[in-house]
């Protein structure tokens with residue numbers, strides 16, 4: 001069942017937190033640097049299990065990744081055509097970003113690979129990447145009519161650009177197509193239903209690859225080589241900062257300064273929603289880290305009120321719904337989440353897991369086919385609940401416990417996927 005962690009109620013949270021590196025950008029930095037022909041140093045890389053899966057896969061493909069004691073990476077690839085056939089199956093672990101992006105990248109190479117992952121990942125949908133990649137000429141086979149991993153990826157013959165109207169807003173699918181499109185013989189055009197996170201596009205530009213965006217349409221021309229930057233400094237992950245934004249808002253007597261938070265507009269839905277709920281949040285010291293905007297965020301306790309989180313904002317806060325459901329429990333009035341059916345295919349079915357586990361703490365939450373309904377404020381009890389081996393579930397449940405009567409969380413060690421220090425940070429912030 002994994003490690004059980006008990007979280008005691010907090011009388012307040014105070015302090016300054018350096019937010020760990022962005023998971024999405026960390027993956028992309030190693031993948032792109034691995035295609036370059038000069039070394040790239042990566043600072044504030046997220047040292048967590050998901051990103052280590054990407055490092056291990058890239059190493060198995062012939063890329064050299066050296067790490068110093070502070071976790072700084074130096075990635076040395078062998079050029080744009082320099083990846084080599086791995087000796088064994090590549091394991092993406094729990095990481096959807098690793099498997100989906102590598103499917104696009106490896107399908108464009110002239111060698112054979114097999115990609116797999118843990119139990120959760122082997123049950124997440126892969127047809128969404130295989131379908132557009134097959135239209136480009138990539139040859140990929142998966143378990144159960146190519147719906148699931150393990151995936152067998154055949155050597156590429158000719159890759160052609162496509163015009164693809166994406167049925168779901170997914171940065172992982174978009175990025176898999178863009179990575180394959182680099183190696184195509186003709187341009188690729190992708191139309192997104194709503195803009196998803198654009199870290200791949202920004203990272204491409206950092207490596208000298210022009211990307212054209214007009215409205216929801218992205219156009220990419222194939223390239224022959226990348227021009228690598230000497231240094232990439234990864235911004236902090238707003239999806240990790242989200243737990244502190246909610247915790248400090250709902251726990252009275254709190255004031256937190258979150259340092260180095262990525263505030264890319266395709267990711268800041270959580271700030272818009274919390275501000276609409278009445279949160280006391282100040283975004284200060286805005287600056288750039290390469291092509292990504294960064295800021296510090298000061299958050300203080302506030303009485304929240306309910307809100308509607310509709311389909312149009314979901315891609316900008318897709319990973320923050322579990323902790324926003326916790327915020328809603330402490331808010332006055334009703335909070336409705338709509339258009340969030342994508343949550344059912346994350347590390348676990350997050351709509352089901354959120355309502356099931358928060359109800360163990362005494363919460364009354366209605367699960368709908370595409371969202372949640374929460375009437376607040378509610379009193380919670382102490383209880384034992386279960387992370388479903390989903391890192392964001394474990395952290396959202398911890399915030400609920402901190403803000404109410406405490407909680408015991410089974411399989412809490414899954415926080416290692418994205419935020420290994422999460423529970424240690426709590427200890428340093430508590431006010432007695």
Ligand code: S3P
Pocket residue numbers: 023024025096097169170171172173175197318319342
């Ligand atoms: C990610 C995209 C999102 C997000 C995931 C990371 C990425 O997934 O939920 O945590 O790095 O591209 P989808 O593309 O499936 O929406």
